[in-house]
Amino acid sequence: MKRFFARNAPAYVFLLPWLIGFFLLALGPILASLYLSFTRYDMVSAPRWIGWGNYEYMFTRDRRFWKALEVTFTYVALAVPARLIMALGVAMLLDKGLRTIGLYRAIFYLPSLLGASIAIAILWRQLFAADGVVNQVLAMVGIQGASWITDPDTSLYTLVVLAMWQFGSPMLIFLAGLRGIPRDLYEAAEIDGTPRWRQFTRITLPLLAPVIFFNLVLQTIDSFKTFSSAFIISNGTGAPADSLLFYTVYLFNEAFKFFRMGYASALAWFLLVIIATFTAIAFFTSKYWVHYENERD
């Protein structure tokens, strides 16, 4: 007993801040929000148990919940592939045949660092405004641009473009992955006269699969959590016509504008389920489509 204590005590001292944080800021709140999701709670009176009421309302009667799901899933389905294709394309350009890539790498990465800031969201509103930069560029080639931000049909695409603009970090991860592919594979393929496209589908894609998978999971989870830019561009409400009603924006409004804390907790838990599902799917299916090089013998 004494030895057990002596062996473990130092480690747990180091772990203590994280352990306290884990119980008070992660596990505790997760369980608390599970409890709250079964109650009606407005922060004035004590939470009142209503069973499955919140979830029932959410799935059967709340149109805005379904709208928020639609907006968020559409966004994820467009933004993640767009960003990853951009990232992979540019990474492949940078990977081969150029001597110095430092400056390009820096320029392409910078938007990823700035993209989450309020300043950029403010800038984006003006770029896509009716008299904004985008429309002026379009006018030069004779296209009459829309009022991108205020038109419910196009507003979401402005955020997809913002997401594409921030392809820097998956690009860096792709670059590291491409560096790991042995050069002699390409040389052998070159001697065999394999066309470039086949080299891409037969060498690059399979060997890069773990990295693609990693980026895909990371970016998907990240995109579900999009908040600041959607909040600023939609004036905090999901406008116009709820076309920017991101799930997180809806959740925020239910909780901190209308103080429907119980219902917002139910929304939060459903978000956790969605993200956990995506992570799990990616994880458990990865062995069918990801080939790790040292796995084959």
Place this chain on the structure above:
Amino acid sequence: MKTSATDLELAIQMDEAARVAHELRLKRDRQERNGRILKHIFLIIVSCVMLYPLFWLLASSFKPENEIFGSLTLWPSEFRFENYTKGWYALPMSFTVFYVNSAIVTGLSVIGNLVSCSFAAYAFARLNFTGRSFFFALMMMTLMIPYHVVLIPQYVQFLNLGWVDTYLPLVVPRFLASDAFFIFLMVQFFRQLPRELDEAAMIDGCSPFKIYWAIILPLSLPAMGTAAIFSLIWVWEDFLAPLIYLNDIKSYTVPLALRLFLDQEGQSAYGQMFAMSVLSLVPVVIFFVLFQKLIVRGIATSGMK
């Protein structure tokens, strides 16, 4: 005689082959050079498109109000520095207050992250203890949890503690290693350091804390630097947590002030709003330029955003 004829033929053939090979090599070099030039042209165009919005923002912050829209040029007809001087005082509080607030929150948060995350990472990476893999798995799972799920109970908790409208809800979690990303980053780095160092130090009678302080930390400055820069930039740009916890304009951070600007003055004073937006990005850009190498390496090794 016959042999020398074949020799001659052979020599000619070899010469021919060498010539063809040389030509092929030249052709390949030429193709490669052309390809390189094409690539550079393409990448330069992409770079310009990527940077144009940022330069437009910068240019607009100096332009007179009527020149901002309806023009793509990046050179103002006259430089209006008063966008900066007026914008600084356009809100009920001056931006000095907001920058001081942001600096306080960011500074404390970075310290909190570095101390608490390196403690946890040291335990996970270098110490043997019962339950290590269990807790490590738990830590990795917290990476996945969206902030929105813990937000409401945390808010209730902090409200009951009387912490709303103070910086405590923003800073204290960072001293409790709530940004598990950094633990993961540091664990990756600590693991690469040779074990023999710890063992030798232990034989010399060093305590685990001494090993952490005198061996691990000094050898991990790149990892600590990466964590510090990322945490600095993320906290500086953080919007959701300040939005929820800070209601009094006196305690606003810079992102909240910008949002207020957008709501109050945005429709009439674009130049000033852009000027303040530019200023809010300046610290991030400076840190990026100074510590670019650390940032790039940090992403490549840990896969952070």
